Amino acid sequence: MLVSLEVAGACALLLLVSLVVIVLRRRRLSGRLGTFDCSLRHPETGRRRWALGVARYEVDRLDWYRTFSFSPRPSCTFARGALDVLDRRDPAGTEVLAVQPGAIVVQCRHQRDALELAMSTDAYTGFASWLESAPPGQNVNVA
Template structure:
């Protein structure tokens, strides 16, 4: 009987920790999306088949990207506005439709010398393109 009670206590503690972790992820996401200049954005690097879900936030000179399922208060990636360029955009294809937000478009970008893909809504893309185009003079910005 004592072993059963101990195992139930351990299972309850594990369930409580999992619930607390989930609650922290939800609170973090609410704090991120509650600020102006944020939008849902998934990232994929060429050669990879996996999309990473996240939230992007505009800063003055960079785009910060936060992974959805993380507890870190810091962005997972930062993209400098002057080094970021849009090569093309397209609709999602095949299994991509299941991995990103509904009705998302895929934006193929270059950041520095590396290429990457961002998936966002059409409205978010309009804001993203406007943000890139409004860069200060002297920054070579490419928007397809």
Template sequence: MHEVLLSLEIAGACAVALIVVLLLVVLRRRRLMGRLGTFDCSVRRARRGRRRWALGVAQYETDRLDWYRTFSLSPRPSCSFARQALAVTTFREPEGTETGAVQPGAVVVECRLDGEDIDLAMGEDAYTGFASWLESAPPGQGVNVA
């Protein structure tokens, strides 16, 4: 009987820990989305031959685009893309399996960042803001919008 109670206590503690972690992820996302200049954005980078979409939230900064992974507890961005090094090559509708991997209604924005191919998936309104942000670079920086 004692072993059964101990197993139930361990299972209960694991369930509570999982709920706490999920609650922290949700609260972090709400805090991020409450900031000015944030939008839902999925990222796909070519690293070690793998190209998978990762869900997240992007935030405009003066000289960079910070991207935060959705399923993370870190207060720091997972990636930062320098504005002057980021160039849009094209944008298109999601194709094939991409439609299930990105947000509904998203467009895929194909970019180059210092020779690396990066795909961003965002809503059409977010793309309009993204293109405007790139075009409105401070003096001395080139315009990198297709």
């Protein structure tokens, strides 16, 4: 009986520490300049579910960090010169529950891969401006 209580206590402590680490990581990511809440989905691959995350602008790329992860590295990186915006739309059907309230879905193509980003309209304005302000010579397409 005592062993099972110790195991349950250790599991509860591990869960609590995990939650604290995830919350601190999220605060650290969100506190930097050039970050915004952004959900990601790859509709053409097997990963059809929305993943919550935080995106951060870099000079020549967009880094995307999964919210529920321990990794200090981005889960996905998108080169600015290879990222094209195809369309934007309001969430439809069950997407309304899967993305943040008030978000719009931005359909993009990175190299040959289709992806969708869900972000607020203010974040989209910043995203489109970041894409359009690419250095000369980079082909940028913003819908």
